[in-house]
Amino acid sequence: MERKKIAIVGVGLIGGSLALQLNEKGLAARIVGVEANPEHAARAMELGLVDEMLPLEEAVAQSEVIILAIPVDKMITMLPGVLDKVTSQIVLDAGSTKEQLVNAVAGHPNRGRYVATHPMWGTEYSGPQAAVRHAFENKAVVICNAAESDEDAVAWVMQTYRKIGMHLLEMDAVAHDLHAAYVSHISHITSFALANTVLEKEREDEAIFEMASAGFESTVRLAKSNAAMWVPIFMQNRENVLDVLNEHISQLRKFKSCLEKENYEYLHELIENANKIRRILG
């Protein structure tokens, strides 16, 4: 596979980790960074994540592949403009929502050069210093609406994700957003709300923090996630997230009702049903 000149727009957790992995696997001839936050730009250079920082327009002109890894609200604003500027380049994004983004460029004369993707990996941290080696390995990446993209662009993107160790899933953007609400977005809302539940209590008593256990840490760690990244995701996937959130609240109410009515047989059933998640988590 020929090494390409790659521009990464947004050298944070995702863009930075992609840069590390593209270098590690020898897939990039050169990586140019584009970064609106000057501190992040300086840090990304210090960390050697990219070879050079350039303004967007120059980066697009000098690269064969442009990867967008910025919050999904900024993505929607930026993607049509980037497509205006490309000729034969491949453009892909790594955003957590897909429907609105795909709609934003439907009918664009260069739509074929764009491949909509969502590599299903992340952590609760952000910025270039959060980038980690060997990220994405053994994780899923979703390719959406591949039929709307040029074959050569899809082929390069798929091959690249495979080379960095991901397994590919294809689906349309609408289905992606629904599924993402279940396997990612709701987990974040639950975690944020759980953190707020405990923080509300903490005003009264500091002792609980000394007791915080591994189970607690596991369920609330996502609550450290960045608002600038997550608010736009919830905005763009509002209807699906609301549906899942309603379902989740109604599942919690079943637990509440069991406790209120002291119906411990049903509580046992609810827990045994939840245990079936072993099938998915392994």
Next chain:
Amino acid sequence: MERKKIAIVGVGLIGGSLALQLNEKGLAARIVGVEANPEHAARAMELGLVDEMLPLEEAVAQSEVIILAIPVDKMITMLPGVLDKVTSQIVLDAGSTKEQLVNAVAGHPNRGRYVATHPMWGTEYSGPQAAVRHAFENKAVVICNAAESDEDAVAWVMQTYRKIGMHLLEMDAVAHDLHAAYVSHISHITSFALANTVLEKEREDEAIFEMASAGFESTVRLAKSNAAMWVPIFMQNRENVLDVLNEHISQLRKFKSCLEKENYEYLHELIENANKIRRILG
């Protein structure tokens, strides 16, 4: 510190991991297991967790320390009977709820020989095969109502927990149960309910499981936890768990309301408030 003859009642995740750690640190002259489940008994012997299996009565008679590590409903039934049989032995438990247990032996003539403890460690797995080395290290252990226990018993228990690497917290059983509801019990309910939310959806579509990410795994892994252990915990800590669950549902409703009303400024605030959990999780 003189090695003691120790009986562990319930050689599962907690009892088995304690056995490993007591041996590792050279704190036990001999460990006798008591186990109602014959398969678990056989497995615990195979794994070398204990030196011998004995019926409860003999184990109590032959040991200097008796550690109860069984589900909290069984604990309440068993503890008074064990105290009936002890003379100079030390009895401690490792249960997740404390108030009802302490009340069940208040006024018992041998109350002083019993120390109520909750080592704040566990995993979502159960049984002797779930026991792990170096468990409990750098975790908190809560000692409850220490003034009701004999000084020598408290001293040995505290020294032992310190030697296996835990840091001690002292509080009364009522306070413990309230705090445990916040830092442990609610996380489990959230996780069970989240698993059921996703499993409800799964009837319609299998694709979401291929997309399950690390964030999802983190928030639902506790949903694999055992009903036989958790139903009695929720029963015994019913009022606190209900209070926290109500608070959690009301926190989730704030997220729901933000999405319904498209109030993204407040959503941003809720997330930034949740980020303060960094202070606790580090």
